[in-house]
Amino acid sequence: MSLSKNKLKYIRSLKDKKFRSEYNTFVAEGNKLVSDLLPYMKCQLLVGTEAFLSTLHTLDVEEVIEAEQHQLDQVSFLKNPQQALAVFYQIETDAEIDFSDQLLLALDGIQDPGNLGTIIRLADWYGIRHIFCSVDTADVYNPKVVQATMGALARVNVHYVDLAEFLEKHNNIPVYGTLLDGQNMYEQEITRNGIIVMGNEGNGIRPEIECLITKKLYIPNYPVGDPTSESLNVAIATAIICAEFRRRSF
Amino acid sequence: MSLSKNKLKYIRSLKDKKFRSEYNTFVAEGNKLVSDLLPYMKCQLLVGTEAFLSTLHTLDVEEVIEAEQHQLDQVSFLKNPQQALAVFYQIETDAEIDFSDQLLLALDGIQDPGNLGTIIRLADWYGIRHIFCSVDTADVYNPKVVQATMGALARVNVHYVDLAEFLEKHNNIPVYGTLLDGQNMYEQEITRNGIIVMGNEGNGIRPEIECLITKKLYIPNYPVGDPTSESLNVAIATAIICAEFRRRSF
Numbered sequence: 335m336s337l338s339k340n341k342l343k344y345i346r347s348l349k350d351k352k353f354r355s356e357y358n359t360f361v362a363e364g365n366k367l368v369s370d371l372l373p374y375m376k377c378q379l380l381v382g383t384e385a386f387l388s389t390l391h392t393l394d395v396e397e398v399i400e401a402e403q404h405q406l407d408q409v410s411f412l413k414n415p416q417q418a419l420a421v422f423y424q425i426e427t428d429a430e431i432d433f434s435d436q437l438l439l440a441l442d443g444i445q446d447p448g449n450l451g452t453i454i455r456l457a458d459w460y461g462i463r464h465i466f467c468s469v470d471t472a473d474v475y476n477p478k479v480v481q482a483t484m485g486a487l488a489r490v491n492v493h494y495v496d497l498a499e500f501l502e503k504h505n506n507i508p509v510y511g512t513l514l515d516g517q518n519m520y521e522q523e524i525t526r527n528g529i530i531v532m533g534n535e536g537n538g539i540r541p542e543i544e545c546l547i548t549k550k551l552y553i554p555n556y557p558v559g560d561p562t563s564e565s566l567n568v569a570i571a572t573a574i575i576c577a578e579f580r581r582r583s584f
Numbered sequence: 585m586s587l588s589k590n591k592l593k594y595i596r597s598l599k600d601k602k603f604r605s606e607y608n609t610f611v612a613e614g615n616k617l618v619s620d621l622l623p624y625m626k627c628q629l630l631v632g633t634e635a636f637l638s639t640l641h642t643l644d645v646e647e648v649i650e651a652e653q654h655q656l657d658q659v660s661f662l663k664n665p666q667q668a669l670a671v672f673y674q675i676e677t678d679a680e681i682d683f684s685d686q687l688l689l690a691l692d693g694i695q696d697p698g699n700l701g702t703i704i705r706l707a708d709w710y711g712i713r714h715i716f717c718s719v720d721t722a723d724v725y726n727p728k729v730v731q732a733t734m735g736a737l738a739r740v741n742v743h744y745v746d747l748a749e750f751l752e753k754h755n756n757i758p759v760y761g762t763l764l765d766g767q768n769m770y771e772q773e774i775t776r777n778g779i780i781v782m783g784n785e786g787n788g789i790r791p792e793i794e795c796l797i798t799k800k801l802y803i804p805n806y807p808v809g810d811p812t813s814e815s816l817n818v819a820i821a822t823a824i825i826c827a828e829f830r831r832r833s834f
Contacts, residue, residue, distance in 0.1 A: 448698060456820050458813040461806040482817075489812055520831055556711040556830040562739060563708040567732075570706050570823040573816075577824045578831075580806040581770055 337381060337405045345381075345409050345421060351473050358424050360475035362487075363410060365389075368418040370485035379421040381406065386417040395420075411477045424475060427491040431464055433507055435527050437579055439465045440509075442497055442543050443534035444568060447472050451482020452569040453532070458486035460576045465490060466529070468497040468543075501546040504529065509548045511539055512571055516550035518558075519578055524549075526583045532572050551575065587631060587655045595629075595659050595671060601723050608674050610725035612737075613660060615639075618668040620735035629671040631656065636667040645670075661727045674725060677741040681714055683757055685777055687829055689715045690759075692747055692793050693784035694818060697722050701732020702819040703782070708736035710826045715740060716779075718747040718793075751796040754779065759798045761789055762821055766800035768808075769828055774799075776833045782822050801825065 347353040348361045359378055362371055365386055372380075377395040380387075384400055407415045439462055444450050450472045457465055472479060474492040483490075501509055508528035512519075531547060533539035539547070553574050555563050566574070597603040598611045609628055612621055615636055622630075627645040630637075634650050657665045689712055694700050700722045707715055722729060724742040733740075751759055758778035762769075781797060783789035789797070803824050805813050816824070 452817050452820060456816060459805045459816050461810060461813070484815065484817075486813065520834070553827070554830075554834070555709045556833070558834065560711060563711070563736065565734065566706060566709050566823075567702050567734075567819075569817075569820065570702060573820040573823050574827045577803070577827065580804075581828075583806070584770070584804070584808065 337399055337401050337409065341379070341381075341399070342405075342409050345379075345419070348421065349411060349477060351476070354424070354473070354475050359421050360424060360480060361411065361419060361421055361477055362480050363412055363419045363477070364416045364481070365418045367481065367485055368420045371420065371422060371488055374488035375425065376423040377420050378423060380418070381409070381420070382418040412481070425487075425491070427464075427493050433504055433527070436464075437462055437527060437576075438529045439572070439576075440497060440501065440529050440531045441465060441467045441471050442531060442539050443468050443537070444471045444532070445535055447476045447478035448482050449535065449567070449569045450474065450476075451479040451484075453572050454479070454483045454490050454492065455486040456569070456573050456576060457490050458483075460580050462576065463489070463491060465492045466497065466500055467492060467494050469494050498542050498546065501529070501531075501543065505546070509546055510551055510575075511544065511547035511549075512553055512575055513539065513544065513547070513550045514552065516552035518554050519551040519575065520554065522549065522551060524579055524582055526579075530572075530575060530579070532568055535568055587649055587651050587659065591629070591631075591649070592655075592659050595631075595669070598671065599661060599727060601726070604674070604723070604725050609671050610674060610730060611661065611669060611671055611727055612730050613662055613669045613727070614666045614731070615668050617731065617735055618670045621670065621672060621738055624738035625675065626673040627670050628673060630668070631659070631670070632668040662731070675737075675741070677714075677743050683754055683777070686714075687712055687777060687826075688779045689822070689826075690747060690751065690779050690781045691715060691717045691721050692781060692789050693718050693787070694721045694782070695785055697726045697728035698732050699785065699817070699819045700724065700726075701729040701734075703822050704729070704733045704740050704742065705736040706819070706823050706826060707740045708733075710830050712826065713739070713741060715742045716747065716750055717742060717744050719744050748792050748796065751779070751781075751793065755796070759796055760801055760825075761794065761797035761799075762803055762825055763789065763794065763797070763800045764802065766802035768804050769801040769825065770804065772799065772801060774829055774832055776829075780822075780825060780829070782818055785818055 380395045381399045511531040630645045631649045761781040
């Protein structure tokens with residue numbers, strides 16, 4: 335069976351959040367990413383070259399379409415299309431979470447899809463299973479986010495919530511945030527559990543969220559206090575703070 | 585004076601490495617980035633709206649062109665053009681470097697401009713003044729790299745070298761690298777000086793470079809040894825290892 339015009343149109347429509355929400359699906363591309371996600375996620379449609387499909391073993395997929403490379407090139411969102419593209423169903427995020435014993439991330443308006451994807455990937459590296467995003471954070475099923483997660487999407491739950499409400503509800507656990515007026519994180523006590531809040535690329539953490547942070551931390555630069563180096567990319571800052579929390583939990 | 589067709593063509597040509605090398609110039613865009621670079625770098629041409637130009641004080645620029653927003657939109661490499669664009673001369677990198685007392689980065693074939701720009705920005709944060717790149721690493725003057733550095737370009741010297749030759753020449757200083765078969769970095773002695781080698785996004789460090797690494801390090805994931813989380817983005821890994829080197833130097 336080849337790729338019909340309707341299928342092509344359907345896949346392309348999933349670049350748009352509106353249609354992703356309507357169909358409750360999203361696109362992942364690339365031989366490695368598709369192979370990595372297939373065992374963990376419900377797949378509606380798999381499009382691949384004969385060579386790619388022959389590398390897969392048993393398949394639990396609603397529909398498989400063997401396509402020529404030029405058809406994949408046509409439908410792909412990537413600059414360098416590969417031999418596989420899959421449409422997966424969006425993930426139902428766990429409803430029951432024990433907040434008392436784990437480290438979580440909260441993202442306040444992260445805009446760049448690459449940053450969000452990279453943060454999901456590093457959360458996976460550090461065993462962080464839940465990320466809570468303000469509703470204006472980039473969409474986790476944006477193709478650029480999906481690509482940047484490198485498969486971590488199957489292991490990290492991303493929730494969209496009213497962040498202020500969420501933090502107020504969980505005010506019995508420590509809420510950390512990195513802020514320029516915070517305390518040197520290497521000199522502060524940190525806990526094994528808690529929520530780490532990271533803010534928007536340009537504007538940082540919103541005032542109504544900042545006031546809910548119970549421990550303000552600062553990532554020291556080097557030499558400490560050098561005024562010339564201004565800031566870190568938000569995914570980089572998230573990585574450095576998560577690494578430090580985990581280092582002290584080993 | 586307005587933006588002539590020739591100027592427009594010239595600026596656009598600088599998207600191409602060939603022309604950047606020919607003219608020895610590059611483009612930086614955005615009100616903040618341009619304002620941040622102007623005091624430090626030699627500017628050939630500054631294009632800005634009247635509103636933007638009025639925010640600047642004394643200007644040491646060869647040519648200033650006041651432009652309408654629609655002209656900036658036309659010439660811009662950005663998805664969301666701003667009110668300023670500047671053509672700067674490429675930086676002469678310092679010839680004399682004392683390798684014995686500082687931390688340096690070496691990049692072996694980093695391909696993604698965003699990754700390279702982010703690494704330059706975090707090098708600046710951690711007071712790393714020199715980055716040595718293999719000749720097949722992304723070009724530091726690629727507009728996407730320039731944008732991702734957020735002004736750090738003025739403070740970090742990026743050199744393109746034969747990396748194997750470079751490391752062989754400096755075999756009297758420690759050469760660190762992150763590798764999957766490395767030792768847990770938290771359990772290893774590290775020095776205040778040395779070279780940290782980071783590898784290509786897909787293929788890691790080349791064998792001919794790996795054999796020149798004297799201390800192989802590993803960034804532990806959490807829980808340690810969890811086999812499901814596979815890898816970190818290279819800029820993220822660079823950040824975590826640089827943060828750890830600096831933490832232990834405070």
